[in-house]
Amino acid sequence: SAVISQKPSRDICQRGTSLTIQCQVDSQVTMMFWYRQQPGQSLTLIATANQGSEATYESGFVIDKFPISRPNLTFSTLTVSNMSPEDSSIYLCSVAPGTSNYGYTFGSGTRLTVV
């Protein structure tokens, strides 16, 4: 299965600033997903990022707030823009397996605190 390197692992940011989270995959993958996880909660999908096309955002998430880059099949970034304390969360990237018989792989997560 793929291995994902996610950076940064954590950050404390001032409100009004932006943070870009990176995910590097050790193999080419078609579908990448970005999630947000509030403390003690389950995962909420932010968007699906396919190389060569615009990311598809879920209800409640917009491109101006969470712009996503997917320049090639091994890399993606998620930017959290104009941050407020409500954006404090864990952000995770994930990739789908090549076939439906395998599980998904996740990055180690970015713990974001906005002060």
Add this chain to the structure above:
Amino acid sequence: SQQGEEDPQALSIQEGENATMNCSYKTSINNLQWYRQNSGRGLVHLILIRSNEREKHSGRLRVTLDTSKKSSSLLITASRAADTASYFCATVSDSNYQLIWGAGTKLIIKP
């Protein structure tokens, strides 16, 4: 992307006991997967069961799937302190690759 329910929400047992977690979902699926998450870190895939399977084993893990009841259970036998984590079920449909998540069970193994 969240439609499932898991119970219990939290489970605390003694080391060596068995832990059972349940998951329910709402729509038809291609497969159901279980993941473990330690202390808000990334999720680790544990086991996948396809819609035409009823039971699957992997080491100390046993997963069952009842598609008529739209439910699954994860059994961890002979629990260890290292099993302390949050456990999530997730389903994949035939129509797209999005994971639909359960609410999760927080498992604490007391030494």
